[in-house]
Amino acid sequence: MQNVNNLWIKRIYEKCSGCRRCEITCSLHHEGKIWPEASRVRVFMLVPGVEIPHLCFQCNDYPCVGGCPEEALSVDDQTGAIITDKSKCTACGICINACPGRVPHLHPQDDHIVICDLCGGKPKCTATCQEGKWDTLILSESQDVETEKIPAKTPKELAHETARKILGEKATEEVYEW
């Protein structure tokens, strides 16, 4: 199959309501319960009102996959999503540092990494976001993907950019730092 990257989740940060219904639906799908910290999409609010739904950017070069010393990460050739082989993952965290957006995070309870797998091709988060008419997370398919894809950034970088955009330069001084 040469359909690599035929799906991608477009994200319009300035529209995110912060309702976190994406976290709810994601964790229900993957974990069977409402579990915000185990969600593959996590909404960061690093200044009130500026909500950043953070999930895998599916970089063209997949540095996380290349960086994994255990070969626990692979790319799904149908969707372009990262697939985590939990049995191989040692939770070393190398993929987190390899990711320019610092997207992957450890499962809050088990010893493995969690990364968005696009729910096998039918993402729950985008459906939830559309249903509520927030239009923040939007599923892109095939030819749109290459043009719409954006490079991975960290929640802090995205919070600064989005705060500047929707609240003005002054608000960027309020973004939480640590």
Place this chain on the structure above:
Amino acid sequence: MVNGYAGKFLEIDLANKKIEEITFSDKIIQDYMGGRGLGVKILWDRLGNKWETIDPLGPENILLMLTGPFTGYFLGARTCVTGKSPQGNGIIGSTVGGEFGVELKCAGYDGIIFTGKAEKPSYVFICDDNIEIKDASHIWGKTSRESMRYLIKDSINDIKKIHPNYGEFKEPSVLYVGPAGENKSRVAAVAAKYTHAAGYGGYGGVMGSKNLKAVVVKGFGPLPDVIDQDKMLELSQEFSDNCFKIEFFRRWGTGSGGYTFGADSSSEPVRNWQEEWHNEESYKGEEFDKLWVKKYWGDFGCPVTCLKLAVLRDGKYDGAICDNPDYELEAFLGTNLGIFSPEQNIYLSYIIEELGFCGIQGGAILGFTGELFQRGIISKEDLGGIDLEWGNVDAFAELARKIAFREGIGDVLAEGIYRAALKLEEMKEKEVLKYAIHLKGMAIGAHGLRSGKDLVTPTSIGYSVSVQAGDHTSSAALPIDGRGSELRSIMSDSGVYCNFTTFTLAFAQIASFYQAVTGWELTKERWFGEKALRILQLQRTVSLLGGPDAEWRSKQDDTLPSRFWEPLPSGPLKGESIDRNTFEKLKSEYYTAVGWNEEGVPTSEILQKLDLKDVESKLKKEGLL
């Protein structure tokens, strides 16, 4: 294992730095649910027999932050903050939106019980079972936003130590106080995010009295298991679909009310309630809309997202950000101060939040002082040089700052309208109390009664017989098992969910959600005829006991602020007034319906029926029954 609950509570003795986990029996959890109901039960059991001696701002008061069985599962998460109120000296179940309650449940706790007073300024850090009372000296005195930046920074660094290698940390949730709370103002809020506040009750001042600046919580676990998740999700979907259809709230929130409640229903406070009508076009929703970020804003699980982010990008108040402001703030920090400019209203909302006030109670003290200035009872000199003309937003902002830091006359005003009025009568030897538009020590919500056309509080006894006095989110109405009943507010405050998501729902639908979560059936009869009624009697009782500095004698205090007995002075509904006979008749009917005698005291019969014999004994002992 009780479904829908974490199953344990944290008890934190701030004086002795003792932290322990406690539990309540299934019966207590079934009867009192959580939030407001459970808070009332905990407070009664621990303080009831000496209620009248407990100083709400003293170390013996207990401060509670409680979730409920709906928190996290239902649409729109909230947290209930309660304790003995420094405003009304009873108990107010005050709720605040946001993820705090969800994080707390994910950390493994249904609530937190704070006792004692910390030796020095402190905050509490909770990350699952890592709990620490930490020094807050470096943030004491700082405004809300600056405090939050320190708290998040310090807390994420602490979480990193617990979870090295985890990846990026989502910010924890925080409930905090600003300078007003630190300085024990009775009109200070317990706040979250921007302008999210548990305002009614004055619990910001209680946190300050305990030297407690903030509580930070991060939970890494899942929400507790529920009994029937499929059913719960099915109901959640159905209820969400209802909310998606209510376009008005999604589009405007309550942010168009600043004009419509004045122009259409003549029930908006204008210049300290001297009028309730205005038709200032400048204050229309469309004018606020120009200053809103074009997106919806909401909290965990919310399908309504009624919040709007307002931001001023240029001019004198460049950089001011707040949410909406919602209708209450448009009124209390706008029309009630003679301010009819959205920009100025947004700026003042921002200032009030930075200082940590409740927008309603804090706005009411500003309006009250404005009228005393108008009448020459308080002079510019008294105010330390502030020229407090109506509409002078800079003057009101400066006065708010003085109140937050208790500078000069701010020290008197920080006590809230009722207590400030008593003090000023002494100081000025003039009649002042009649300008304090309060009920039982609390300013009332921005919903006037005289026109009879208010959408939120249409009935004249709404505040008078409510056990949360002026709280417009808990006003009373007949029939007691109806949609407008205070017993239904007890449901939302005890289940701890946002009532903006349940407008279209019948009680049975809400109860079916409760059953899907907990496995417990809850009939309308059991709730309205027993459980909620029991909580109501307890709240009524502590309100009657009051003390040590105020007490409310039911019959005479189940009334209205004197101004509300006068006819409306202006507008198309000029002359409309509340008929005393009708009011008294309704009041009597209400007393009978909830089991109170003609003096407004719960009868022995109802107390025995509800298994509240200790309440009966206490009321008898104090000569109230």
